[in-house]
Amino acid sequence: MRPARRRLLPAAALAVAALLATAAPAVQAAPTAAAAAPDIPLANVRAHLTQLQSIATANGGNRAHGRAGYKASVDYVKAKLDAAGYTTTLQQFTSGGATGYNLIADWPGGDPNQVLMAGSHLDSVSSGAGINDNGSGSAAVLETALAVSRAQLAPDKHLRFAWWGAEELGLVGSKYYVNNLATAERSKLAGYLNFDMIGSPNAGYFVYDDDPVIEQTFKNYFAGLSVPTEIETEGDGRSDHAPFKSAGVPVGGLFTGASNTKSSAQAQKWGGTAGQSFDRCYHSSCDTTANINDTALDRNSDAVAHAVWTLSAGTVTPPTGTVFSNADNVSVPDSGAAVTSSVPVTGRTGNAPSALKVGVDIKHTYRGDLVVDLLAPDGTAYRLKNSSSSDSADNVIATYTVNASSETANGTWKLQVRDVAAQDTGYIDSWQLTF
Numbered sequence: 001m002r003p004a005r006r007r008l009l010p011a012a013a014l015a016v017a018a019l020l021a022t023a024a025p026a027v028q029a030a031p032t033a034a035a036a037a038p039d040i041p042l043a044n045v046r047a048h049l050t051q052l053q054s055i056a057t058a059n060g061g062n063r064a065h066g067r068a069g070y071k072a073s074v075d076y077v078k079a080k081l082d083a084a085g086y087t088t089t090l091q092q093f094t095s096g097g098a099t100g101y102n103l104i105a106d107w108p109g110g111d112p113n114q115v116l117m118a119g120s121h122l123d124s125v126s127s128g129a130g131i132n133d134n135g136s137g138s139a140a141v142l143e144t145a146l147a148v149s150r151a152q153l154a155p156d157k158h159l160r161f162a163w164w165g166a167e168e169l170g171l172v173g174s175k176y177y178v179n180n181l182a183t184a185e186r187s188k189l190a191g192y193l194n195f196d197m198i199g200s201p202n203a204g205y206f207v208y209d210d211d212p213v214i215e216q217t218f219k220n221y222f223a224g225l226s227v228p229t230e231i232e233t234e235g236d237g238r239s240d241h242a243p244f245k246s247a248g249v250p251v252g253g254l255f256t257g258a259s260n261t262k263s264s265a266q267a268q269k270w271g272g273t274a275g276q277s278f279d280r281c282y283h284s285s286c287d288t289t290a291n292i293n294d295t296a297l298d299r300n301s302d303a304v305a306h307a308v309w310t311l312s313a314g315t316v317t318p319p320t321g322t323v324f325s326n327a328d329n330v331s332v333p334d335s336g337a338a339v340t341s342s343v344p345v346t347g348r349t350g351n352a353p354s355a356l357k358v359g360v361d362i363k364h365t366y367r368g369d370l371v372v373d374l375l376a377p378d379g380t381a382y383r384l385k386n387s388s389s390s391d392s393a394d395n396v397i398a399t400y401t402v403n404a405s406s407e408t409a410n411g412t413w414k415l416q417v418r419d420v421a422a423q424d425t426g427y428i429d430s431w432q433l434t435f
């Protein structure tokens with residue numbers, strides 16, 4: 001089954017209605033392309049990892065929350081950013097009786113009402129140096145921030161980078177940051193990009209299945225390298241994007257795998273060793289500078305920069321092929337009233353495509369009972385399927401093509417399903433629109 005996308009759950013939509021009313025547009029649509037991102041030098045990223053390893057070695061072998069190695073890691077990253085012209089802020093919090101730190105770095109300029117953030121947790125577990133988890137993300141985000149400075153980038157959006165404390169204790173630092181952001185500040189966040197473990201030695205290439213524009217931006221980057229990607233499934237909500245997502249901020253990110261095992265199909269497409277963990281040193285003492293796949297670190301670091309460059313430009317055209325979906329189940333009452341499932345479409349300009357693809361997955365024990373329509377944001381109905389007393393097959397699993405070129409793309413689209421005959425029943429499992 002398709003992994004569930006949890007965008008705008010009906011319940012959550014109610015809870016955050018006030019927030020949405022003032023929310024900044026997510027990663028925005030417009031006519032021209034952003035300047036190409038630079039190649040991020042692998043040697044520079046590796047040099048940061050060498051420094052983080054030395055810091056761990058000099059401080060009892062780790063960089064964990066509450067230990068000297070964590071604060072030394074923060075000081076190292078902060079000094080680089082200060083020298084590059086960032087405005088840095090150390091945010092203190094307390095967890096388990098020890099002081100923790102988030103490091104926030106703002107790049108001066110850009111629209112203060114549209115803030116793009118990229119972040120990584122900088123703490124390790126206490127059992128090791130945490131070079132893949134998560135020196136890798138921390139170093140790639142640092143080097144991307146330094147590349148922004150080298151380019152003297154003047155993006156349309158305001159750029160903010162973050163290194164989180166105490167992730168390993170339960171996302172403590174990132175939760176603290178989000179909880180302490182005023183609602184007005186939260187609503188200015190156009191997106192949060194998370195990088196936690198991006199150099200796993202037996203790497204996979206996983207993209208978070210969250211905001212569709214962010215997801216497509218990463219997928220396009222890897223497609224350009226002819227590197228296949230998969231949706232991240234090792235633990236949604238297990239890293240610092242989770243508090244942002246809960247607050248209604250569009251999120252995305254990259255991951256090369258932790259303790260899960262690489263399948264033979266994955267080894268075939270990505271190389272590496274089937275039947276072995278993506279990272280055999282996950283959360284252990286062997287997570288050192290030797291525990292890094294340079295190719296994966298290099299590609300993912302470049303992908304970080306690509307996303308920061310692309311998504312910080314207000315002039316980004318959302319990639320064609322962006323999928324907007326709703327996977328929340330909606331039961332269809334037997335021989336009853338029509339029900340709908342909503343998909344909000346944002347960040348587009350102009351009208352919908354003349355060949356809009358509508359993917360429908362309805363589970364039902366007699367599909368002839370069902371009348372299915374697509375409702376445009378203005379309420380115009382497009383019939384996808386009529387009822388038929390002789391069509392006794394199960395389920396409606398199909399992709400329909402609709403000429404929607406007279407409809408404004410942005411707005412809430414609905415799938416409407418009505419069951420017109422008694423006895424057999426079912427539910428909308430999921431549906432999607434491809435713009």
Ligand code: TRP
Binds near residue numbers: 167196232
């Ligand atoms: N630090 C994360 C953790 O220990 C690593 C991780 C596991 C992860 N699964 C993930 C990060 C999925 C991102 C996405 O839980």
Ligand code: ZN
Binds near residue numbers: 121167
């Ligand atoms: Zn981690």
Ligand code: CA
Binds near residue numbers: 421422424
């Ligand atoms: Ca029925």
